[in-house]
Amino acid sequence: MRIGVCVKQVPDTDSQLRIADSGRWIDDSDLNWVISSCDLCALEEALLLAEAEVSRGEERPELVVFSLGPARVEEALRKALALGADRAVHLADEALQGGDALADGRALASAVAGERCDLVLTGAQSDDLGQAATPAVIAEILGCPYAWLVMAVELNRRRRSLRVVRELEGGMNEVLRLELPAVLAIQAGINRPRFASLRGTLQARKKPLRVEDRAGLGVDAGLVGAAGAGIETESVTLPPAGAGGVVIEGASAEAAAEELVAHLQREAVL
Amino acid sequence: MWLVEAAGGGPGTQEVRTCGQALGGNCRGALLEEERLGPYAPGLYAEALRALIAPEDGEAPAVPIVVLLPHTYQSAEYAPRLAVRLGAAYIASVSGATIDDGGSLRFRRSILQAKLQAEVRPKTRTVVATVQIGAFGGAESAGPPDHVVEVGRPADIDEHRERETLGREAAGAGGVDLASAERIVTAGRGVGGPDEVSVAADLAAALDAELGASRPVVDNGWLPREHQVGSSGHIVTPNLYVALGVSGSIQHLMGMSGSRIIVAINKDPEAPIFSVAHYGIVADLHEVAPALTRLLEARRSG
Numbered sequence A: 001m002r003i004g005v006c007v008k009q010v011p012d013t014d015s016q017l018r019i020a021d022s023g024r025w026i027d028d029s030d031l032n033w034v035i036s037s038c039d040l041c042a043l044e045e046a047l048l049l050a051e052a053e054v055s056r057g058e059e060r061p062e063l064v065v066f067s068l069g070p071a072r073v074e075e076a077l078r079k080a081l082a083l084g085a086d087r088a089v090h091l092a093d094e095a096l097q098g099g100d101a102l103a104d105g106r107a108l109a110s111a112v113a114g115e116r117c118d119l120v121l122t123g124a125q126s127d128d129l130g131q132a133a134t135p136a137v138i139a140e141i142l143g144c145p146y147a148w149l150v151m152a153v154e155l156n157r158r159r160r161s162l163r164v165v166r167e168l169e170g171g172m173n174e175v176l177r178l179e180l181p182a183v184l185a186i187q188a189g190i191n192r193p194r195f196a197s198l199r200g201t202l203q204a205r206k207k208p209l210r211v212e213d214r215a216g217l218g219v220d221a222g223l224v225g226a227a228g229a230g231i232e233t234e235s236v237t238l239p240p241a242g243a244g245g246v247v248i249e250g251a252s253a254e255a256a257a258e259e260l261v262a263h264l265q266r267e268a269v270l
Numbered sequence B: 001m002w003l004v005e006a007a008g009g010g011p012g013t014q015e016v017r018t019c020g021q022a023l024g025g026n027c028r029g030a031l032l033e034e035e036r037l038g039p040y041a042p043g044l045y046a047e048a049l050r051a052l053i054a055p056e057d058g059e060a061p062a063v064p065i066v067v068l069l070p071h072t073y074q075s076a077e078y079a080p081r082l083a084v085r086l087g088a089a090y091i092a093s094v095s096g097a098t099i100d101d102g103g104s105l106r107f108r109r110s111i112l113q114a115k116l117q118a119e120v121r122p123k124t125r126t127v128v129a130t131v132q133i134g135a136f137g138g139a140e141s142a143g144p145p146d147h148v149v150e151v152g153r154p155a156d157i158d159e160h161r162e163r164e165t166l167g168r169e170a171a172g173a174g175g176v177d178l179a180s181a182e183r184i185v186t187a188g189r190g191v192g193g194p195d196e197v198s199v200a201a202d203l204a205a206a207l208d209a210e211l212g213a214s215r216p217v218v219d220n221g222w223l224p225r226e227h228q229v230g231s232s233g234h235i236v237t238p239n240l241y242v243a244l245g246v247s248g249s250i251q252h253l254m255g256m257s258g259s260r261i262i263v264a265i266n267k268d269p270e271a272p273i274f275s276v277a278h279y280g281i282v283a284d285l286h287e288v289a290p291a292l293t294r295l296l297e298a299r300r301s302g
């Protein structure tokens, strides 16, 4: 059995972002890059599923991580290997870059199909583009069952099925049964991702990492990368300022507290 | 241009209507009803809408079509699959839409955790977009669509029902009465860690307020799930809502933007929470929140 995990490398959420001179994206020259937060949960869930199989006396599923992105992405894949994945596939080709959920989903679906994964785990939503769509595209192209916002996974290997808890609005969940192969988009909070050990980090250097290009994936150039994207970003701007509340800035903590309390008294909320 | 609005009176219907009106066009409201379609599954609903919009499978529709759905946990799950089936561009959680004289469409959406927003242009004639709930400017009463079409049941229905729903359950235990609280102090990820949640708890005590949490605070185990405010937690409307180290993501705002007075303390002057705050303090919460607590306690005993 093989579990694929898709991880995306994104700017650290605490990064100070600057809009690029082109006005179409952010200046990505000196950012701190990390694995998108839900994707770490997806990887953790794959590790937990593998460990649960082992503790049941079953053969450990193989864990393969996939990432589409430029050369820097290798670092994210090595991190995933350090955390316990067995192999990595890097979709690094220039022709694959600059896509949207449709283009990236097609490329990732080909890679996942090529590795014949029984189960694919992704994050629910990337921390940069936040489309919440790439895993749905992967499922659609593979023609397999899909669930978004997954909060618990139980694998029944004999029956080749999954019992999945999916989050709904307003503090409710639904329980689903899906058959393998399937794609599950994992929601933050399903688990607490582990940290890499020194031993894991050393081992990761020797684990196999395959670089894949468009031709190897067997997808048309017009369907992936910027050419295959259904949308084009024309500009990136700061969100408009709000309705203009009262802003207290530059005062000492005590002065700020006094000022706020005066306002709240006037508003009759104290 | 045809506009198909696939929202049936549930959450987001109003936003979908407002977005649809911004785009004009010949509008059809598509009603997806469980009684007709059977229990929801993503492949099934995607197929039902596909059959309505492009009856000839595999052929692009003859006129430009924009399909709008609310960005709910249900329609955002299957909308990308519909886009693939229609050969359409997919644009997730839009908060604005315009059409120019030449008929070119532009959509606005938040990126990078709402720190920035992007204007995107679809490259295809058919477009599927989900509309962000609570974000579409002035979602006041918009009239009904021109026609309402009932979405039919696909012929080979079982082929598309790719999963089975076994039941529903509550996500977390109750116990915290946030929905009826008069005052709430919420700890965001900016409080820094499990041991620092006490800054929020102390302020809550001084204000006689309930303690709320943003999702990462709960996901990281700093506070139990029942404290969570937002689209996947409690929707609250207190008299006073104090957000400490909360950035103001749309999912959080959906849970608290109806509060009467919103106070935000955040060190980042560009944090989106300031756009809904009536009073904002740009500062380190670890300095201001304890100062506030001390002041309130002194007033109480004094």
Ligand SMILES: Cc1cc2nc3c(=O)[nH]c(=O)nc-3n(C[C@H](O)[C@H](O)[C@H](O)COP(=O)(O)OP(=O)(O)OC[C@H]3O[C@@H](n4cnc5c(N)ncnc54)[C@H](O)[C@@H]3O)c2cc1C
Residues within 6 Å of the ligand: A013, A124, A125, A149, B113, B187, B188, B189, B190, B191, B213, B214, B215, B216, B217, B228, B229, B230, B231, B232, B233, B234, B244, B245, B246, B247, B248, B249, B250, B251, B252, B255, B265, B266, B267, B268, B271, B283, B284, B285, B286
């Ligand atoms: C389907 C879905 C459902 C979701 N549901 C919810 C939900 O119900 N509720 C919810 O809250 N989120 C929800 N989220 C998550 C949401 O998208 C955000 O990730 C989350 O709200 C961010 O929480 P935060 O503001 O606490 O953290 P961050 O976005 O990390 O913000 C932390 C803030 O703290 C500030 N800060 C840091 N240190 C200090 C300091 N010393 N002093 C002052 N300020 C400081 C920073 O400037 C920053 O603005 C959901 C996401 C998805 C995809």
Ligand SMILES: Nc1ncnc2c1ncn2[C@@H]1O[C@H](COP(=O)(O)O)[C@@H](O)[C@H]1O
Residues within 6 Å of the ligand: A006, A007, A008, A009, A036, A038, A039, A042, A066, A067, A068, A069, A101, A104, A108, A121, A122, A123, A124, A125, A126, A129, A130, A131, A132, A133, A134, A135
């Ligand atoms: N370039 C990528 N490489 C690997 N996985 C990706 C990539 N883009 C998106 N994904 C996966 O799809 C999820 C949802 O991304 P998105 O559709 O952009 O919100 C992410 O959390 C990842 O698991």
